[in-house]
Every structure is written in C-alpha cells, then in structure tokens.
Amino acid sequence: MRPPTRGNLMRTDDRIELKDVLADWLDYDVAAFRLGVFLGAFPRDQKFSSVKRMFWVDGYPLGDMLVDILDRMAQAGVLLKDEEDSRYKWNPAPVDLS
Secondary structure, three states: OOOOOHHHOOOOOOOOOHHHHOOOOEEHHHHHHHHHHHHOOOOOOOOHHHOOHHHHOOOOHHHHHHHHHHHHHHHOOOEEEEOOOOEEEEOOOOOOOO
C-alpha cells in the first residue's frame, strides 16, 4: 500500500492521521466535513457538496457537533483557529500538557 499524500488523504488508509487531514488552513465547513469523514460519520466517498448545507444552517445536530469539536480542539491548543476567516488547521507546536 502506498503512503498517503495530500492528493489521496480521503482514501481508505488506516495510517492517515487527523493532523494530516487538517494540515492546511480549511474553512470551518470543510474542516468539519473532513473531521466527520475521519471519524466515520460520513462515508469516505461522500462528496462535501451533498452535505455542506448541514454546516451552513442551524439545526443539523451532526454539523453543529463537528464544528463544536473543532472549536474545543482549538481551545485545547490542538488546532489553530483563524477567527476572522473561520478556518482551522493542525497546530504544529506540541500541546503543553502541564
């Protein structure tokens, strides 16, 4: 099996880590979708366009939950959050556990 690259992050590969999926700045909706795929909430072959509405409209519990997880990960220092543009990315600095 070939190692994951940026172009094939969404394919079936147990070696892909969340830090690879969220390595670059992503808009909140795309980041939440990719988190959902990583967690198994969406099938790996799911198209973002078919579910993007759940991130833009209140009242979709799954979309709200995934964005909440991103916010909590940012609060914990695991992710960086760009408040101005509503984007997230993996924090390359280790989290201070003290």
